[in-house]
Amino acid sequence: MAGEPRWLNDEEQYAWQSYLHATTLLEDHLDRQLQRDAGMPHIYYGLLVQLSQAPRRRLRMTELAQNAKITRSRLSHAIARLEKNGWVRREDCPSDKRGQNAVLTDEGMKVLEESAPGHVATVRAALFDRLSPEQVRQLAEICRSVADGLQPQGADLPWLR
Amino acid sequence: MAGEPRWLNDEEQYAWQSYLHATTLLEDHLDRQLQRDAGMPHIYYGLLVQLSQAPRRRLRMTELAQNAKITRSRLSHAIARLEKNGWVRREDCPSDKRGQNAVLTDEGMKVLEESAPGHVATVRAALFDRLSPEQVRQLAEICRSVADGLQPQGADLPWLR
């Protein structure tokens, strides 16, 4: 990390500023929209989405955490909260006595179905409606490159950190 | 928000997934790097950067909050923490008795100078080194479009929310 630091040039600085600016605003925007319309922050909504797409609407805690890119600890707290809301319930894993499955309840599914259209509309209005199809492809490619460079390979936890 | 919901097509879904994936990983990555090397999360670091670039290394609370895109409440708490660390101090605003200036201390400046090279290197490694110059321009343009659509015009607070 030492040596002569290679600072960002003007173009890079501008891009970095714009990136921070846009991602912050978008995240806040989505959080507020979902908090208002679905009663939960964006990340919690994402957990319900993951569960809804999984076979039998259930996932092992670790797998769900991996998909959502959060720590197991954070997931534990999140599921506790969603359980209190009745959107999710826990279930012992038959094959591994250590394991827990998070299961999307019917009520959780209902909340998801009710809030999904509004959420998609918000994402569309904030992002896709403002970009050309070409830009959508560019964004995907850029994000894929970045994500590839940050993948799991840390020593401490297998997949994060 | 009603009517037939226009769902995301395959390309859009892929882009959205990639976006969430990449931004989450990058944010976590930067937070951890700065927490480790500078003893504060990314957003706090950004506050010090803002102050360091301001005339006389000081800014009104509201202005700083606007620049950093956070609420005044959040900033109040953040500055309280940075003040406890000795990186920042508060100062009454001469022209407006309601106002407060956040001032970057010498010690804060030192922390910034020490951690900046490592931070830039991290940003570079995670982002710019993985993108072509063309992609950097594309990213900036995309982010600018998105940010433009989310600007201040909410009713409640003038500039956020």
Place this chain on the structure above:
DNA sequence: GTGGCGTTCTTGAAGTTTTAACAACGAAGT
């Protein structure tokens, strides 16, 4: 100058995330 209204900033409480530690189980060798 006084009342009314908006702005500036702070505060306490509740909710969320991080960090470190831990209990319980699984896997594999001996």
Place this chain on the structure above:
DNA sequence: ACTTCGTTGTTAAAACTTCAAGAACGCCAC
């Protein structure tokens, strides 16, 4: 079976953010 080590998920405490409320000041019409 026993030991060792890795994995799974949770928890308590500290740190951070959000939310609602409020104190203090500026501005302006009257």
